[in-house]
Every structure is written in C-alpha cells, then in structure tokens.
Amino acid sequence: MSANPSATLNVPEVSKPVTLPTMPGSLGPKVLDIRKLYAETGMFTYDPGFTSTASCESKITFIDGDEGVLLHRGYPIEELAQKSDFMEVCYLLMNGELPNKVEKTEFVKNITYHTMVHEQISSFFHGFRRDAHPMAVMVGVVGALAAFYHDSTDINDPHQRLIASHRLIAKMPTIAAMAYKYSVGQPFVFPQNRFDYAENFLQMMFSVPCEEYKVNPILAKAMDRIFILHADHEQNASTSTVRLAGSSGANPFACIAAGIACLWGPAHGGANEAVLKMLEEIGSPDKVGEVVKAAKDKNSGFRLMGFGHRVYKNYDPRAKVMRETCNEVLDVLGKRDEPLLKLAMALEKVALEDDYFVQKKLYPNVDFYSGIILKAMGFPMSMFTVLFAVARTVGWIAQWNEMIEDPSQKIGRPRQLYTGAGKRSFVSLDKR
Numbered sequence: 101m102s103a104n105p106s107a108t109l110n111v112p113e114v115s116k117p118v119t120l121p122t123m124p125g126s127l128g129p130k131v132l133d134i135r136k137l138y139a140e141t142g143m144f145t146y147d148p149g150f151t152s153t154a155s156c157e158s159k160i161t162f163i164d165g166d167e168g169v170l171l172h173r174g175y176p177i178e179e180l181a182q183k184s185d186f187m188e189v190c191y192l193l194m195n196g197e198l199p200n201k202v203e204k205t206e207f208v209k210n211i212t213y214h215t216m217v218h219e220q221i222s223s224f225f226h227g228f229r230r231d232a233h234p235m236a237v238m239v240g241v242v243g244a245l246a247a248f249y250h251d252s253t254d255i256n257d258p259h260q261r262l263i264a265s266h267r268l269i270a271k272m273p274t275i276a277a278m279a280y281k282y283s284v285g286q287p288f289v290f291p292q293n294r295f296d297y298a299e300n301f302l303q304m305m306f307s308v309p310c311e312e313y314k315v316n317p318i319l320a321k322a323m324d325r326i327f328i329l330h331a332d333h334e335q336n337a338s339t340s341t342v343r344l345a346g347s348s349g350a351n352p353f354a355c356i357a358a359g360i361a362c363l364w365g366p367a368h369g370g371a372n373e374a375v376l377k378m379l380e381e382i383g384s385p386d387k388v389g390e391v392v393k394a395a396k397d398k399n400s401g402f403r404l405m406g407f408g409h410r411v412y413k414n415y416d417p418r419a420k421v422m423r424e425t426c427n428e429v430l431d432v433l434g435k436r437d438e439p440l441l442k443l444a445m446a447l448e449k450v451a452l453e454d455d456y457f458v459q460k461k462l463y464p465n466v467d468f469y470s471g472i473i474l475k476a477m478g479f480p481m482s483m484f485t486v487l488f489a490v491a492r493t494v495g496w497i498a499q500w501n502e503m504i505e506d507p508s509q510k511i512g513r514p515r516q517l518y519t520g521a522g523k524r525s526f527v528s529l530d531k532r
C-alpha cells in the first residue's frame with residue numbers, strides 16, 4: 101500500500117479512469133490533489149464558496165470546526181488568550197515559534213519604532229468627509245501607504261517584506277485611531293513609545309491634549325486579548341483575498357487594503373457591528389422569540405448576526421473567551437447589568453435550544469460578544485470592524501509571506517462553469 105492512497109475517478113467520455121493522489125496534513129482532512137484533473141479529463145471541479153476546496157498548504161492556523169478547536173502554530177487559542185500577549189502571538193504567527201526574551205524584546209522594539217506615520221498622511225485624511233465610515237478611510241489610507249514607503253514594496257526581497265510587515269502591524273492602530281479622531285473632530289494623537297501595543301492604541305483613541313491619559317490596565321489587557329482572538333483564522337474570506345491579491349505580485353500595502361475591503365462585509369468582519377445593530381433593534385428579551393422565528397424563516401432574509409460559521413459546527417472557541425472577557429470588562433466598568441449583554445445571553449440561550457439552530461449547528465461566533473465589550477469600552481459601532489482589521493493584519497501578513505515563500509505558489513486564477521449564450525454574430529442597431 102503506497103504511503104498516500106490514490107483515488108480513482110471514472111469520468112464520463114474519458115476512456116480510462118483518472119488516478120488522483122491524496123495528500124495528508126499533519127492535522128485535519130486529507131486533500132485530493134486535482135491539479136492534473138483538467139489536463140486529464142477536460143473537466144473542472146465546481147465549488148462556489150470553496151466549501152470543499154483547500155486553496156493552499158499552510159502551517160499557520162488549524163481549525164477543527166466539529167470540535168471547536170483553533171490552534172496557532174499548534175498552540176490552542178484559549179492558552180494564548182490566557183497566557184500570552186498580542187506581540188508574542190504576532191511573532192508566533194510570523195515565525196512559527198514563540199519568541200524567547202531577546203527575540204521578543206527585538207520584535208516589540210521593531211514594531212514600536214514603526215508606529216508613527218509619514219506626516220503627509222495626516223493631510224490625506226482631510227480629503228474625507230468627517231462622517232465617512234472609518235472602514236472606507238482604512239481601505240484608502242492603508243492602500244496609499246504604498247505611495248509613501250517605496251523602500252518596502254519589493255515582494256521578492258525578504259528584507260523589504262519584513263520591513264513592510266513591521267510597518268503594517270505597527271501603523272494599523274495609528275491609522276485606525278486617526279480615522280476615529282478625524283470622525284469626532286479631535287486632534288490626532290501621536291503614538292507613545294512608553295506604552296505597549298494595546299495601551300498605545302487606547303491612548304491614541306481616547307486621550308486628548310488637554311489632560312493626562314491614564315491607561316486602565318484591565319481594559320488594556322482586554323484590548324490585547326481581543327487582538328489575540330482576531331489575529332488569524334486559516335483561509336477565511338479576507339485572508340484568501342490577501343493571498344489572491346498577493347499572488348499577482350501586488351505590493352503588501354495594496355494586498356492588506358484588499359483584505360480590509362473584504363473584511364468590511366457583514367457576513368465577515370462587519371458582523372460585530374451588525375450584531376450590535378441587531379441587539380439594539382431587538383431592544384428587549386421579550387422580543388427574542390420573534391427574532392429567532394424570523395431567523396428561521398428563509399423568506400425573511402434575516403439572519404441572526406454573530407451566529408453560524410462556515411467551519412465551526414460547534415461553539416467558536418474565541419466566542420467563549422470573548423464572553424468571559426465581556427463579563428470581566430463590564431464588571432470593571434460597573435456595567436454588569438448592561439442590558440445588551442443580558443439581551444445577548446437571552447438570545448444565545450433561546451437559539452442554542454432551538455431545533456433549527458441545533459440541526460444546522462449554528463453557534464455564536466467570535467463576533468457575537470465582541471461588539472458588547474467594545475461598546476462598553478467606549479468604541480463607536482463604526483469602529484468595531486476597524487479593530488478587527490487592526491488585529492487581523494498580522495494574520496494577513498503571515499499568510500501573505502507564507503504564500504510568497506511557497507515554491508508551488510502561482511497566480512490564483514480560478515475557472516468557471518459557463519452557462520451563458522453560445523457564439524453568435526453581431527446584430528446591427530437597425531435590426532434589433
């Protein structure tokens with residue numbers, strides 16, 4: 101028996117059976133290698149939404165949706181969230197191992213000293229309306245970084261890729277905070293090197309020049325943990341967007357801007373904002389039954405935001421940690437009786453006991469509780485997906501670098517099942 105058994109495919113109109121090798125992973129499902137399928141059969145596979153398709157080989161993140169498992173380079177998300185910090189997780193995702201003391205100090209220094217943005221980027225903001233959605237600003241400004249940092253756009257130079265990676269991880273919080281300050285008409289706040297990553301972000305968001313800003317260590321720890329929970333998640337839509345953009349050789353700033361654009365959708369990273377809007381529209385626990393009924397009615401067009409997941413058919417492990425963090429933050433802020441939390445927990449209870457959700461294995465995902473915490477911390481709803489983008493930048497960067505270093509990598513170019521018109525001749529206007 102060969103190490104990796106093959107599959108044999110009998111294809112209509114193809115005289116001899118096609119042998120397709122299988123490839124095992126270190127964890128999770130094997131893959132059927134179909135790279136020669138079209139050459140040998142003249143047929144494509146058909147998989148809209150890629151529900152059964154592995155787009156690449158990766159060593160970064162493993163998800164077992166049935167068991168509710170999420171590992172980053174083998175480490176369970178629950179352990180990283182409880183015992184590590186976001187800078188260590190960034191290093192782990194990018195390098196494959198947790199940093200030792202020297203490596204961590206060097207990495208944190210590299211990120212810290214890239215947090216400022218080119219001063220002309222500040223004037224860039226003044227082209228936007230004050231009421232622009234901050235995700236629109238993020239897409240524009242992050243894409244424009246390629247116009248300022250020409251010395252880190254050559255994707256074939258590992259050193260330039262590393263500098264661009266550090267710049268993006270470091271500058272995303274600065275740009276995000278600038279987008280918020282611009283929207284509320286307050287002056288931009290410079291990063292301060294004495295703060296750690298999460299503290300720096302909070303002070304750039306919430307400090308004002310008129311008084312000294314005191315970072316609340318519990319909120320900073322919660323912020324850091326929220327960044328960890330959002331850092332990477334295998335080949336999700338926005339990560340696949342970054343990989344596809346990167347496969348053409350586009351510069352890292354353009355690729356991350358593409359990821360931000362994709363994350364914005366309410367089916368993806370925009371769900372945290374959509375969850376809070378949904379909870380505010382529901383208003384009170386006595387309307388939960390009606391909402392769950394609507395979510396089960398295909399004709400309603402309504403879905404329970406923050407519920408369901410393409411991969412998790414069990415509780416999203418991040419949602420569990422997020423719910424614990426939610427309770428901690430609300431306790432610290434004296435908002436334990438936050439009506440939205442009580443409403444969310446009532447909604448979760450009803451949904452998890454409902455046959456529809458049980459049968460379809462719809463559980464709360466990472467977005468279900470995050471909005472409640474972020475609102476309690478003082479972030480406006482429009483900033484929720486921006487925070488997701490800040491945290492996910494390291495995942496996009498790690499996956500983008502892995503793709504570029506993958507020897508089997510080539511430009512992504514899917515095919516299609518064509519069901520349009522057959523070949524026909526042009527008809528002049530007077531004959532139509």
Ligand code: SDX
Pocket residue numbers: 149332333335336337366367368369371395396402403404405406407408409410411460462465466467
């Ligand atoms: C994120 O991919 C990632 O890893 C993403 C993410 C990450 O970290 O990158 O985890 C972050 O995007 C989390 C998901 C946030 N989105 C939402 O909370 C929006 C609400 N959820 C859904 O729209 C939906 O669950 C998706 C988009 C998340 C997943 O959709 P799928 O896998 O394509 O599943 P589907 O749409 O085929 O649904 C399967 C069935 C359908 O019913 P049937 O047609 O089979 O009868 O479940 C139903 C759906 O109608 N369904 C829901 C539902 N989600 C799915 N019904 C009611 N409410 C929901 N939320």
